[in-house]
Amino acid sequence: MTTSSKRRWRLFQFLADFLADRFVLPSKRLLVAVLLGTPIAIVGFLLEIGYSIFFLYNGLLLIASILDWVTIPKRRDLSIRRILPEQTDIGQSFSIELELANNSGQSVAYSIMDDLPLSFEEAGPVTGVMEQPLTNISFETRGKERGEYVFHWLYMRWHGKLGLWYRQSRFACEQTIKVYPDLSAVRGYLASLQENLIVDGKKIMRRAKSGTEFHAIRDYVPDDDPRMINWSASARSRRLMTNQYRPEHGKVITILIDCGRLMGVELDNQTRLDRSLESALTLAAVALRQGDQVALLAYSHEIKTYIPPGRGLRHLHTLLEATYNLTSDFVEADPAKALEFLNRQQKRRSLVVLFSDMENYLVEDQLSNYLWRMRRSHLILLLSLADPLLHEWTHIDTSNSSLAFTKAVAQRFQLDRRAFQQKMIGAGIQVLDVPADQLTLTVINTYLDIKSREAL
Numbered sequence: 382m383t384t385s386s387k388r389r390w391r392l393f394q395f396l397a398d399f400l401a402d403r404f405v406l407p408s409k410r411l412l413v414a415v416l417l418g419t420p421i422a423i424v425g426f427l428l429e430i431g432y433s434i435f436f437l438y439n440g441l442l443l444i445a446s447i448l449d450w451v452t453i454p455k456r457r458d459l460s461i462r463r464i465l466p467e468q469t470d471i472g473q474s475f476s477i478e479l480e481l482a483n484n485s486g487q488s489v490a491y492s493i494m495d496d497l498p499l500s501f502e503e504a505g506p507v508t509g510v511m512e513q514p515l516t517n518i519s520f521e522t523r524g525k526e527r528g529e530y531v532f533h534w535l536y537m538r539w540h541g542k543l544g545l546w547y548r549q550s551r552f553a554c555e556q557t558i559k560v561y562p563d564l565s566a567v568r569g570y571l572a573s574l575q576e577n578l579i580v581d582g583k584k585i586m587r588r589a590k591s592g593t594e595f596h597a598i599r600d601y602v603p604d605d606d607p608r609m610i611n612w613s614a615s616a617r618s619r620r621l622m623t624n625q626y627r628p629e630h631g632k633v634i635t636i637l638i639d640c641g642r643l644m645g646v647e648l649d650n651q652t653r654l655d656r657s658l659e660s661a662l663t664l665a666a667v668a669l670r671q672g673d674q675v676a677l678l679a680y681s682h683e684i685k686t687y688i689p690p691g692r693g694l695r696h697l698h699t700l701l702e703a704t705y706n707l708t709s710d711f712v713e714a715d716p717a718k719a720l721e722f723l724n725r726q727q728k729r730r731s732l733v734v735l736f737s738d739m740e741n742y743l744v745e746d747q748l749s750n751y752l753w754r755m756r757r758s759h760l761i762l763l764l765s766l767a768d769p770l771l772h773e774w775t776h777i778d779t780s781n782s783s784l785a786f787t788k789a790v791a792q793r794f795q796l797d798r799r800a801f802q803q804k805m806i807g808a809g810i811q812v813l814d815v816p817a818d819q820l821t822l823t824v825i826n827t828y829l830d831i832k833s834r835e836a837l
């Protein structure tokens with residue numbers, strides 16, 4: 382049984398606190414002044430007054446050091462307050478503002494370093510001079526990983542009027558910040574949700590012209606179905622008017638997110654889980670905007686979180702709060718357990734969208750049985766991120782036997798993936814194995830296609 386290091390090493394803890402909070406160290410100016418004493422002493426010895434010059438110079442330096450030490454402002458005369466945003470998006474720069482209070486009555490030159498978590502971009506020391514009782518400064522950083530992080534300390538060094546000695550101390554300023562997934566795609570899709578969706582030059586399929594739910598009456602255009610002409614409205618307005626229908630609202634979309642070992646693999650500086658989560662939240666936003674209900678289930682070898690179906694864009698915030706700090710576990714995922722849990726919780730027919738890895742689909746023996754059982758009451762869509770390395774290996778030049786063997790194995794894996802896709806499609810289950818940069822676009826197109834065909 383181990384004990385706390387603070388209990389076993391009290392002397393070490395005292396030294397650590399002393400060095401961090403009450404330590405005084407020489408500045409570069411003092412070191413330069415000490416080094417300058419050497420040539421001065423040499424010149425003095427050449428003039429046969431070396432000892433006098435040596436003791437005079439070092440005595441003056443000692444007096445200056447004592448005066449500077451005495452004039453260094455005390456720690457109690459200084460305070461720092463950090464102003465931190467409550468949340469930010471992953472990879473997005475944000476500003477941290479520091480409010481410095483100086484009650485010493487003199488100008489103070491400082492150097493401040495924030496205690497940033499390891500996954501944040503290092504900002505470097507912030508330097509300046511406090512000439513007013515209150516001084517505001519700021520610097521920028523960004524979070525590289527999702528989750529909730531705690532900022533503990535602010536480290537500060539400052540010196541007196543002569544600048545020969547620094548005093549360093551740390552100021553407790555504990556705050557938390559939430560790093561959310563990249564929501565720029567969500568905002569872009571919601572802003573572009575018109576009759577034709579175009580995002581980043583890529584066209585998202587047009588929403589259905591037909592459906593079972595009446596939406597509005599508008600002017601007739603030549604491409605409209607003449608059977609949809611509203612003769613009463615046309616007579617009142619004295620121009621042809623047509624009824625516009627849309628797919629039924631209130632359908633249930635259930636999103637399953639795999640948080641197993643394979644989802645922690647990085648693709649272009651992002652893990653598969655990060656990519657899947659961003660696409661899942663974008664799909665949820667579009668579905669909620671369409672008037673559907675969205676549920677979410679995250680799992681690995683056990684159920685990590687489950688959010689029941691909800692409607693409205695406020696529900697998107699609920700989904701975001703429940704998933705922003707999801708991490709991949711170093712265990713094999715159990716999709717069969719997740720589907721079994723979902724089958725007990727979700728009795729109403731829904732579109733089940735599973736974000737996972739193709740290798741999990743291939744090696745899980747019981748998964749097919751659960752999928753075939755659930756397809757009777759749910760519409761199932763399986764999504765996987767294509768492996769770029771596997772694709773590269775299938776196109777390498779076979780200049781030697783080793784590369785030929787590697788290419789053959791890669792092609793075999795590709796054939797296994799395609800065989801699984803064909804098997805699932807034959808059972809009425811759609812499987813998509815797409816590149817990471819096309820995942821969001823593909824899943825939204827597929828959802829809108831299902832809505833337009835009234836397949837749900």
